[in-house]
Amino acid sequence: MTWQEDAGRDLVRSFGERMAMFVRGEGSHLWDADGKRYLDFLAGIAVDSLGHAHPVFVAALANQAATLAHVSNYFATPPQLELAARLKRLAGTGESGRVYFGNSGAEANEAAFKLARLHGGAGRPRILALKDAFHGRTMGTLALTGKPWMQEPFLPMTPGVEFIDSTAEALEAALDDRVAALFVEPVKGEAGVIDLPDGYLQAARELTARHGALLIVDEIQTGAGRTGEWFAFQHAGITPDAITVAKGVGGGFPIGALITFGAASDLFYPGTHGSTFGGNALGTAVAGAVLGEIERADLVRNAAERGEQLRTAILGIESDLIGGVRGRGLLLGVALTHPVAKAVVAAAQEHGLVINAPNDETLRLVPALTIGDVEIDEFIELLTASVRTVEDALLLEAHSDTHTEAHA
Structure with a gap:
């Protein structure tokens, strides 16, 4: 056979x-x-x-596996804290930033979805996302993915998400004080590597700030240096409220993360989210070594x-x-x-x-x-x-x- x-x-x-x-x-x-x-x-x-x-990936994996692989999030480990500090530094969050670790990009975007809901509460039921963008295949992230053909077999979707064209004009028309968050991919990879229009992220930052909505940037495919900056939002010179990362951060080891900025860092509180394996010593040690080598080289x-x-x-x-x-x-x-x-x-x-x-x-x-x-x-x-x-x-x-x- x-x-x-x-x-x-x-x-x-x-x-x-x-x-x-x-x-x-x-x-x-x-x-x-x-x-x-x-x-x-x-x-x-x-x-x-x-x-x-x-060799850096192999050594980090072998050394950490021989030391400590997993203890759950009831406890901290040195690789977890070191990676969180590194990600905050590379993303430029400042001291107020925080990091949530998961096992994939979809899990990072699920955490971001819940962050948006915590921010929105009862008064901001709307979440905006872009047509033809891709944020994952779990039920939550599929609701954020602007591809009707992907959603159709699994309807009904989690409610509250609206899809708009990738223009500043469409965003300005859609945004109001009932919007909790805007999700964007800085480059739509699954749509055919489509760049956002020039100036879009700057306009998105100004408009979301004006209406009190979160700007959440999906850096799953664009992060970890892929576009010639550590994160693609940095090309635009803006500061988002949160970004999600995965893929290249682990260099082949499954890991994802939500990185928050400013006031968004205080939205989660004990019991609102969690992961058994997310941020374990093995995964964070490998990711820390991968990012360290990207910096060194x-x-x-x-x-x-x-x-x-x-x-x-x-x-x-x-x-x-x-x-x-x-x-x-x-x-x-x-x-x-x-x-x-x-x-x-x-x-x-x-x-x-x-x-x-x-x-x-x-x-x-x-x-x-x-x-x-x-x-x-x-x-x-x-x-x-x-x-x-x-x-x-x-x-x-x-x-x-x-x-x-x-x-x-």
């Missing part, structure tokens, strides 16, 4: 068919069960900040510089299929001129390149923050080959259609 048959029999079908069986990783490369080598420009969907099997700057290098190189590929590049740092979306993104992803895998298609007309690139010239050169070579494979197939299809019409 093959691994595909095992997966089809034993795993739930919500993820669809698995595309490969990977057995080993090192740096920006993966090897499948047949020994084939791949360049990984998906990094576990923006998770593997340091790449695969980085100046990988935030590397993300900014390599992102521009990658953008320029992609736009230099001679192909009518490539229509542009969106995003910031090492969160990039390659816009295609035809709805063939899934075909390009499949061709890329055949050529030994791992990328992702969040929709039919976009390729998503989220490589490790450690990439350099060698990885970028290899990527361009493999992407060029993949795009040409699909172009050849389109030409063959067009020729076949023309031949059929001629003989009709």
Whole structure:
């Protein structure tokens, strides 16, 4: 029996068919069960900040596992307190900030949802979120996710959430003193790496402050240096009321966090939220080591510089299929001129390149923050080959259609 048959029999079908069986990783490369080598420009969907099997990650995991893994949140541990202090410093919360730890981005956004409800009370029943944004698949975070097709099988949703266009005009029209919070993704990754309009976050900060609503920024995919700043909101020079983080913070270890600023830090009180595993010594030690290495190696700057290098190189590929590049740092979306993104992803895998298609007309690139010239050169070579494979197939299809019409 093959691994595909095992997966089809034993795993739930919500993820669809698995595309490969990977057995080993090192740096920006993966090897499948047949020994084939791949360049990984998906990094576990923006998770593997340091790449695969980085010595810092491995050492932190092994050392902490041999010391203390878990004691529950009835108690504190040094790695937990050290990571909380580091996150506050990197986010710029000041002394008033606080950190809640969970196990995933969805859990971080669930905590943020409850923070909004605590702030709103009975007098602010409304929560605003953006159309086509993605905040998670749990029942609470799905209610915040502006994708009706994802919600439809699970209706009714948690009430009170309203979806608006991603414009300052729509926000100004929707905001009033009955709004508890506005949730935003600074870059809509699952929508195809779509940037918010210039000035949107600044306008959102001014308008939410005017009406007494919280501004909550979902940094699950954009945080941990991914966009060329520690957190994407920092590009806008604003201070939100809360941010949520996960993915790249743990570098491959499951961890998420809600980070609060100012008065929002005092909304939770004992009994209002909790997690058995959230913030345990093992997870926080690994995340602290990952963030420490990102700082030590100046990988935030590397993300900014390599992102521009990658953008320029992609736009230099001679192909009518490539229509542009969106995003910031090492969160990039390659816009295609035809709805063939899934075909390009499949061709890329055949050529030994791992990328992702969040929709039919976009390729998503989220490589490790450690990439350099060698990885970028290899990527361009493999992407060029993949795009040409699909172009050849389109030409063959067009020729076949023309031949059929001629003989009709």
